[in-house]
Amino acid sequence: MGLFDDVKKSFEKAGEELSKTINTESEKASLSLKNNQLKDSINDKYKEIGKKFYEANRELPPEEYSELFKSIEENNKKIEENNKKLEELKRKS
Numbered sequence: 001m002g003l004f005d006d007v008k009k010s011f012e013k014a015g016e017e018l019s020k021t022i023n024t025e026s027e028k029a030s031l032s033l034k035n036n037q038l039k040d041s042i043n044d045k046y047k048e049i050g051k052k053f054y055e056a057n058r059e060l061p062p063e064e065y066s067e068l069f070k071s072i073e074e075n076n077k078k079i080e081e082n083n084k085k086l087e088e089l090k091r092k093s
Helices: 002-057 063-092
Strands: none
Touching: 002 063
16 A cells, blocks of 8 residues: 555645645735735825815915925816816806
8 A cells, every 4th residue: 555655745735835835825925915004004194184284284284395385276176166167067057
């Protein structure tokens, strides 16, 4: 039964290697997912910090941020204009 034992051992070894590979790949995928979630959380915090900074300095922005603040104000005005147009269109329909 030497041949049968050799085949059995070969299958067992292949199964162990496959299991290790699957576990490694699963762990890599899990860690990558966790990193992406942490990066998303960091970006959310950056946004929150930026929004609070903007709101606290809206009236008198620091010089190095003045163009960014101006762009935000312009976009907010465009949003207001679009919302007014939307309201008009809703009333007409």
